[in-house]
Amino acid sequence: MESDRLKQAENIDEVGSEVSSHEKNKHVAETNTDKVAFNPSASGNTDSVTEPAVFELQNLSVNFGRPILDKLTANVRGNCIGLLGPNGAGKTTLLNTLLGFNRPSSGSASIFGYDVSSQSDSVRHMVGYMPERDAFITGMTGIRFVRLMGELSGLSPSDALERAHEVFFYVGLGEARYRKIDTYSLGMKQLVKLAQAIVHGPKLLFLDEPTNGLDPPARTRMLQLIREIRDAGETKIIMASHLLKDVEECCDEALVLKQGKIAIYCNLEEERRSDRKFLLMHVRGDRDRFVSALRSLGCDVALTNRRRLKVILAQQIEIRDVYMAAEQLQVQIRSLDYKRDSLEDIFLRAMEDA
Amino acid sequence: MAIFQHAYQGFHGQISSTLRQPWVIFRYALADVFSSKLFTAFFVLCFIPPLVMMCMIYMNYNLEMLSLLNLPLDKLITVDANFFAHWMQIPQMWLVFTLVMFVGPALISPDISNNALPLYLSRPINKTNYVFGKLLVLLVLGSLITWIPAWLLILFHANLGDQPWLLNNLHIPLASVVSSLIWIICLSMLSLAVSAWVKWKALARLFFFGFVWLSSALGAAIENIYGGWKGSTVSFIDSLDVMVSGLYGVTSSSSSMPSTASYLFFITVTVLATVLLARKIRAFEVNL
Numbered sequence: 239m240e241s242d243r244l245k246q247a248e249n250i251d252e253v254g255s256e257v258s259s260h261e262k263n264k265h266v267a268e269t270n271t272d273k274v275a276f277n278p279s280a281s282g283n284t285d286s287v288t289e290p291a292v293f294e295l296q297n298l299s300v301n302f303g304r305p306i307l308d309k310l311t312a313n314v315r316g317n318c319i320g321l322l323g324p325n326g327a328g329k330t331t332l333l334n335t336l337l338g339f340n341r342p343s344s345g346s347a348s349i350f351g352y353d354v355s356s357q358s359d360s361v362r363h364m365v366g367y368m369p370e371r372d373a374f375i376t377g378m379t380g381i382r383f384v385r386l387m388g389e390l391s392g393l394s395p396s397d398a399l400e401r402a403h404e405v406f407f408y409v410g411l412g413e414a415r416y417r418k419i420d421t422y423s424l425g426m427k428q429l430v431k432l433a434q435a436i437v438h439g440p441k442l443l444f445l446d447e448p449t450n451g452l453d454p455p456a457r458t459r460m461l462q463l464i465r466e467i468r469d470a471g472e473t474k475i476i477m478a479s480h481l482l483k484d485v486e487e488c489c490d491e492a493l494v495l496k497q498g499k500i501a502i503y504c505n506l507e508e509e510r511r512s513d514r515k516f517l518l519m520h521v522r523g524d525r526d527r528f529v530s531a532l533r534s535l536g537c538d539v540a541l542t543n544r545r546r547l548k549v550i551l552a553q554q555i556e557i558r559d560v561y562m563a564a565e566q567l568q569v570q571i572r573s574l575d576y577k578r579d580s581l582e583d584i585f586l587r588a589m590e591d592a
Numbered sequence: 593m594a595i596f597q598h599a600y601q602g603f604h605g606q607i608s609s610t611l612r613q614p615w616v617i618f619r620y621a622l623a624d625v626f627s628s629k630l631f632t633a634f635f636v637l638c639f640i641p642p643l644v645m646m647c648m649i650y651m652n653y654n655l656e657m658l659s660l661l662n663l664p665l666d667k668l669i670t671v672d673a674n675f676f677a678h679w680m681q682i683p684q685m686w687l688v689f690t691l692v693m694f695v696g697p698a699l700i701s702p703d704i705s706n707n708a709l710p711l712y713l714s715r716p717i718n719k720t721n722y723v724f725g726k727l728l729v730l731l732v733l734g735s736l737i738t739w740i741p742a743w744l745l746i747l748f749h750a751n752l753g754d755q756p757w758l759l760n761n762l763h764i765p766l767a768s769v770v771s772s773l774i775w776i777i778c779l780s781m782l783s784l785a786v787s788a789w790v791k792w793k794a795l796a797r798l799f800f801f802g803f804v805w806l807s808s809a810l811g812a813a814i815e816n817i818y819g820g821w822k823g824s825t826v827s828f829i830d831s832l833d834v835m836v837s838g839l840y841g842v843t844s845s846s847s848s849m850p851s852t853a854s855y856l857f858f859i860t861v862t863v864l865a866t867v868l869l870a871r872k873i874r875a876f877e878v879n880l
Contacts, residue, residue, distance in 0.1 A: 337714050339875035359610060359716055367714035373707040377624070389616045390715045392607035401603060408600060434711065439603030444714075463600075472602035 290351040291315050292442065292474050293336055297345035306331045308498040309345065318468045320485030320506075321478040322585060323495035329478040330370065332495065333444055336476070337367060349442060363392065366440030366473075368431045370447040374419045381406060381415040384434050391438035398437070405433040409463060425456035432463060436473070443467065445477040449484050457484075464488045482585055494585055501589065517549040517557070517576065523569035531563040545572075613717040617725025618732070625695050625729060634694065635733070638687045642741035645680055646748060653752040671749050676764050677840035680742055685775050685832055688734045689804065692776075695733065696783025697796030699726045700873075705791040710875040719873045727780050734776035742768040767839035775832060778858045779804075781865035788872035804828045821849035831857045 291313045300307040307328045321329045334340045336347055338358040346353055352360045375383055381402050388398030406415040409429040414422065419430060428448065435443055448464065449457045465488055467473050479485050485492055490507040493500060521528060522545065529539050529547065536552030537560075549560070557574070564571050626632055651657055652668055669675060703709055712722055746765050750758035783800050790796040811827025824830035824847040831854040837844035838851030 334876060337710075337875070339710070339713065358718075362714060362716040363607065365714060367710065369707065369710050371707050373711050375708050376702050376706050377627075386616070386620050387711060387715070390613055390712065390717055392610070392612075392716060393603065394606065394608060397603070397605050436600070437603075438607075439601070441602075467600045470600045470602070473600075 289315065291348075292319060292350065292476070294348045294351075295345070296347070298335065298342050298347050299344045300328075300331055300335055300340050301343040305343075306498055307335065310498075310500055311345075312493065312500055312503060314491065314493060314503070316474070316489075316491035316505075317471070318464070318475040318477060318489040318491070320489035320492040321476060321495065322480070322482065322485055322492055323501070324589070325480070326497075327495040328498045329480075329495055330446060331498075333446055333476070333478050337365065337444060338362065364441040365444060366391075366435035366438065366442070367444045368435040368446060368448055370450060370478075372427055373431065374427070376420055378419055379416050380411065380419055380422070380430055380433075383419055384430065384437050387434040388437040391440075393438055401437050401439075402433075405437050408436075409433045410459065424451050425453065428452060428456070428460060429463075432460070436467065440473060443473050443475045445475060445479075447479055447481075448477065449479070449481060461487050492585075494589075496589060502585075517547075517551065517560070517574060519547045519549060519560075519574050520545050520572040521547060521564070521569050522572055523564075524567055525569070527567050528564060528569045531567060532560065535559060535563065610716045610721070613715075614721045614725035614728060617712075617717075617722060618728040621699060621726060621729045622732070625698075625733070631694055634690070635737070638684070638691070638737040639741065641683055641687075642680065642737075642745060645745055649745065649749050649752065671753070673761065673764055673767075673840040674842045676742060676746065676768065677836050677842050678845070680745060681738070681768060681771060681836050681840070682833065684738045684742070685772070685836070687737055688772075688776055689779060691733055691737065692730055692779045692783045693797055693800050696730060696780060697787040697790070697800060698793050699729065700784055700787040701791050701793055701796055704788060704872070709873065713875045719870065723784065723869060723873060726784060727777075730780035730783070731773075731776055734780070735772065738772035738776065739765075739768045742772070763839075763841060767836070767841075771836045771839045774835065774855070774858050778862045778865075781862050781869065785865035785868040785872075788869050821847050821853075824849040825853050825857055830854075 293312075293314050295310040295312045295314075298307055298310040299305060310332070321332060323329050331340060335342060336349060336354055338354050338361060341355060346355070348354060349361050350364060352364075354361050375386070378386070381399075384402040384405060385395075385398045388401050389395060391398075393401060403412075403415070406412050409432055411426060411429050411433070414426060419427065422430060428450070432445075432448065435445070445464065449460050452460060461484060464475065464477065468475055468488065475488070477485065477489060486506065490505065492502075492504055492506055494502045494504075525541075525545070525547075529541070532539050532547075532549060535555050537555060538550040538552075540548040551557075551560075560574075561571065563569075626635075648669060649671055651661075651663075652671060658668075669679075703712070709722075713719070743765055746758070746768070782803065783796075786796050786800045786803070787793075790799050805828075808827040808829040811823040811825070811830055813823065814826070815821070815823030821830075824834065827847075830847040830849060833846040834844045834849050834851055835854040835858065838854065
């Protein structure tokens with residue numbers, strides 16, 4: 239963890255930019271694709287940089303009489319990617335396009351390097367999908383339904399049956415697996431939807447509003463399952479949600495959409511890391527010399543306006559050192575605050591900026 | 593991911609070819625169809641007419657039994673193309689109609705009304721495979737009560753009678769297969785289309801029934817008003833009779849319409865149903 243942070247700091251120094259590291263990882267849609275691509279694990283793991291992107295969008299547009307997605311370009315990597323945006327932003331349309339349900343009007347989209355239009359068979363072998371709305375086959379028992387979905391994904395009947403039992407126990411519905419799905423509660427139906435989505439062990443799991451309609455314990459359980467799947471490391475997850483907290487709890491990347499465009503794309507993992515020593519200061523006096531002094535201490539400084547500074551402290555630096563530097567330079571620190579840059583802040587800023 | 597471990601693991605086993613997927617759909621749909629006792633009883637009853645006909649053929653060649661039952665030889669039926677066309681084929685075709693009306697509307701409408709299509713279509717299965725898997729149910733069940741028993745009867749008759757009979761009448765088994773398949777596919781596609789557009793099963797059955805019989809009633813009305821065979825071009829009843837008669841090489845009892853017109857009618861209905869079906873089989877409805 240420490241070495242990761244140092245590496246981040248080194249990278250920031252190399253770039254020589256005035257923006258802080260977490261800002262560096264927020265990418266506005268209009269930026270070049272190459273710049274958008276980055277390693278989501280954010281721990282200096284260079285292997286994952288060479289992995290194909292989880293999904294890649296090249297000027298992707300989708301029109302249904304009116305533009306729904308407008309020339310999206312992104313190269314997204316990560317273990318769990320959150321798709322955020324207000325209603326009508328295009329989250330579900332993007333999800334459906336990646337699943338091959340919608341045909342792009344122009345541009346292209348690919349999953350793990352496979353084009354979603356021309357190589358849809360390959361894509362569908364790799365994905366699992368948990369839709370937002372209830373989606374079942376009536377009259378079937380839970381186990382038979384999940385087994386059918388397993389067989390449709392290419393598993394042999396015996397493998398599908400075995401996996402169906404396993405995933406039922408995994409999601410916590412083992413005792414209810416011989417009941418008809420029609421008799422399940424809403425929370426159980428959500429879990430069955432998750433079970434059918436993972437029965438074939440997909441490489442990429444699409445979750446569309448997975449906590450919709452769940453009570454707090456069920457929601458906690460669902461998020462825990464999602465985190466476990468993510469941490470198992472065999473499945474990447476794309477999770478569309480309007481609940482920022484859900485995304486914040488599960489995802490390491492967030493792609494925020496607004497009116498069919500990418501408003502922002504950020505690495506939440508790095509956001510979390512940078513939170514602890516993130517200072518927001520109002521200063522009066524010789525600001526430039528103060529900034530130079532802080533940088534000479536190894537801090538990363540961003541100038542947000544004439545008097546406001548964002549400072550990420552270096553490992554060995556304490557707040558006391560900042561005060562001492564200010565005292566030496568006769569700079570007044572009018573306010574100093576630990577500011578937590580939450581996903582909500584990022585989201586709201588993206589909504590204002592875009 | 594063993595049950596006792598309760599930890600997530602991916603699947604590392606063998607993945608089968610996508611060609612198997614329609615078979616999976618067929619297998620599950622067939623099991624659902626036979627979960628109805630009413631249908632199972634009906635399906636068993638569908639084999640009674642062929643069994644009766646087999647007895648009739650057998651009696652034709654069993655003089656001892658004929659004399660025992662005291663049946664006059666001159667009143668025996670002649671087993672020929674006409675026998676197979678009008679005694680075997682056409683009645684069985686209407687049993688297929690009943691079967692398709694019972695099974696067809698229940699094949700797709702539950703998937704649509706329960707939003708199950710995204711679950712199918714997000715897997716390595718496309719629209720064609722999905723429809724083919726459903727169609728296969730009707731195709732297999734329909735075949736089992738039409739051309740397969742017809743073939744058995746033909747072989748039975750050929751075995752009992754003179755050996756050259758089959759060689760001289762090769763068009764009869766061919767006509768049986770072709771007419772059965774045309775009828776089954778046309779009705780199946782129509783029922784699947786109705787099933788896709790009408791979400792409620794009972795209503796879909798009513799629509800299917802009404803479509804077939806109202807078209808025939810309309811055909812009869814046109815014929816009464818204008819005369820000739822133009823009305824038969826929209827009638828399922830007349831078109832079926834003409835097609836079967838044409839293929840078996842016997843005279844149609846219901847219409848003087850040429851066989852080509854009946855083929856055109858069935859092709860048109862099938863194509864229209866396929867177009868309607870293709871418009872409805874999609875993961876999501878897009879509201880413009």
